[in-house]
Amino acid sequence: MDDGTQSAGHERLKVLVIDDNKAHAEGLAELLSLSGFEASCVLTGEEGVEVARNLGVDAVLLDMNLPDINGFEVCRRLRRDPRTSSIAVVFHTAQGSVPGARHPGDAFLSYPVAMKEVYATIRKAVKRRRETMGRIIP
Template sequence: MNKKKILIVEDEESLLKLESILLISKGFEVKGVANGRAALEAVAEDKPDLVLLDIMLPEIDGFEVCRQLKSDPATRHIPVIMLTAKKSREDMVRGEKVGADWYITKPFKSAMVIETIQRFLAK
């Protein structure tokens, strides 16, 4: 069976490692990048099955990354899950407006992240 590819976009190195280990242990193929520009390049070069996206990123923030992915016919089908410390209602609404498929706030429960990812990949 083909492993599902997940792109993790997280600028905090320790969190990127933690999320990568968690997803690899669940059988996913994982690529991690630390900024918005690298995220857009990674998606263009190697279309992942799902993007786990932080919002507060260097260069291009997660809202703009999501907006660009969702406005491109070649990538708009890829589920984008925002995984962020930004908890305000305004941020959640903005995430929805740019096309995020789901919004999870930090600190997060690993089981909930895995469950959400599996739900989107089962579609």
């Protein structure tokens, strides 16, 4: 089921899925793994921030509605911490985006969405984040 992410010269990116729906989180992580990503998942925002700090992930696929802190707060905490500020944050939700809403993430996906679009969005967000961080940090 590999979509060519590794064979097309792409590195194996580490992605952390943060979603309170266990079946959804595990399913996303499995699909990401089957498509050439190194993926893991957690079910709360607090755990997600902690795992992101310790795991050295390239991207976070972040649900908006979590049982402890919302996705915007998770993203803000990741951005404020030098250990996690370079992580690309891709929001995903079934509630849809609010037109004109500002958020500190790198991308926003509203479900339903094709998995190929999820993979491409993660890769683009990581690339953009690295380019941006490269200009900020010598």
